[in-house]
Amino acid sequence: MYKVMSGLLCFLTCTVLASDAQYFWRFGDGAVSHDAEPEHQYEQPGIYTVTREVYQGGKLLESSQKLVDLITPKISGLVIVQPEQVVQGTNVEFLANLTSSEPLDLNFQWFVAGEPIASGSQTGKLTTQFTESGTVELSVDAMWQQTVVSSASTQLSVQKPESEKPDGEDGDGSDGSDKNPDGDNSDGGSDNDNGQAPGKDDGSDNKTPDTGTSGDGGSGGSLHILMLLLAGASIIRRRL
Numbered sequence: 001m002y003k004v005m006s007g008l009l010c011f012l013t014c015t016v017l018a019s020d021a022q023y024f025w026r027f028g029d030g031a032v033s034h035d036a037e038p039e040h041q042y043e044q045p046g047i048y049t050v051t052r053e054v055y056q057g058g059k060l061l062e063s064s065q066k067l068v069d070l071i072t073p074k075i076s077g078l079v080i081v082q083p084e085q086v087v088q089g090t091n092v093e094f095l096a097n098l099t100s101s102e103p104l105d106l107n108f109q110w111f112v113a114g115e116p117i118a119s120g121s122q123t124g125k126l127t128t129q130f131t132e133s134g135t136v137e138l139s140v141d142a143m144w145q146q147t148v149v150s151s152a153s154t155q156l157s158v159q160k161p162e163s164e165k166p167d168g169e170d171g172d173g174s175d176g177s178d179k180n181p182d183g184d185n186s187d188g189g190s191d192n193d194n195g196q197a198p199g200k201d202d203g204s205d206n207k208t209p210d211t212g213t214s215g216d217g218g219s220g221g222s223l224h225i226l227m228l229l230l231a232g233a234s235i236i237r238r239r240l
Contacts (some may be wrong), residue, residue, distance in 0.1 A: 022055040028068070045070040045104060047147050070148045074101045078142055078150040086158050088133045096124035096140045100151065106149065109141045133160045 026031040027040045028048030031142040042048065047069050081095040095109045110118045110126050113136060118126055130136060137152035 021061070025054045026051040031109060035185060042068075042070060045074060045102070047071055047144050047149075057154065061083045069149075071106075071144045072145075074104060075142070075150050076100060077162065078140070078152040080140060080152050080154045082138075082154060085202055086156050088130055088158050089160070091127055091129050094126045094138065094140075094143065096126075096130075096152065098142055104144070109143060109147075110141045111137075111141075113137055114139075117154065129196060130156075130158045133158045186204065 017018050021036075023034055023036050025035070025038055025040075027033070027042075027048070027050050031040060033040065036046055036152075047067060049065055049221075050068055051065050052063070053060060056089045075098065077099045079097050081097050083092050083094075086092050094110075096110075098104075098106070106122070107119070108121045108126075109116060110121075110128075112128075118127060124142075126140075126142075134157075136158055137153060139151065141148045142150040178228045
């Protein structure tokens with residue numbers, strides 16, 4: 001029960017002091033009173049508009065109103081619970097975590113960059129996704145009927161999704177080429193100094209310089225000349 005005294009409503013400044021004045025109170029929850037200084041008890045927490053009217057001789061002399069807030073004093077905090085990572089184009093869930101001294105019948109209005117995206121949620125949960133990456137402001141209002149009683153906001157970092165690997169790129173980061181930067185063949189062998197492959201005949205191997213005689217005919221020619229000289233000397237002796 002929530003008792004409200006007329007003094008707390010600040011209606012004692014009425015200038016009408018006539019003993020024949022009539023009073024009419026409406027407390028916003030359907031209850032009324034004709035007492036000059038009534039007391040009223042509310043069954044449920046809420047924000048109520050109390051109206052006070054003073055009549056004399058059937059004529060309205062004064063009218064005033066005041067809001068009685070029985071919601072905001074019971075709220076101790078409101079925070080937005082968010083996932084560790086928010087990825088572009090992926091559904092993510094947020095929660096408006098409101099703490100209060102007793103259960104309150106509230107609705108929640110969500111905003112992204114100041115634009116409303118969802119409303120009327122009594123659980124305080126929001127499931128949404130973001131079409132663009134970057135920093136985004138997410139905020140929420142806790143409301144009793146149409147009155148905002150608490151607010152919270154947070155800055156989100158929306159990440160881009162993991163991109164696909166480029167075509168032709170191996171899983172280990174190489175480009176799939178078997179080329180050796182040192183110019184070696186793929187089988188690990190190196191070229192000769194003159195750029196030819198091993199074992200290839202370039203037509204110059206195992207040949208002696210061209211002197212007009214073969215490599216093994218030099219000694220045979222000398223012996224033949226010597227024999228001719230000896231034969232000539234023998235003939236000369238016989239003639240003598």
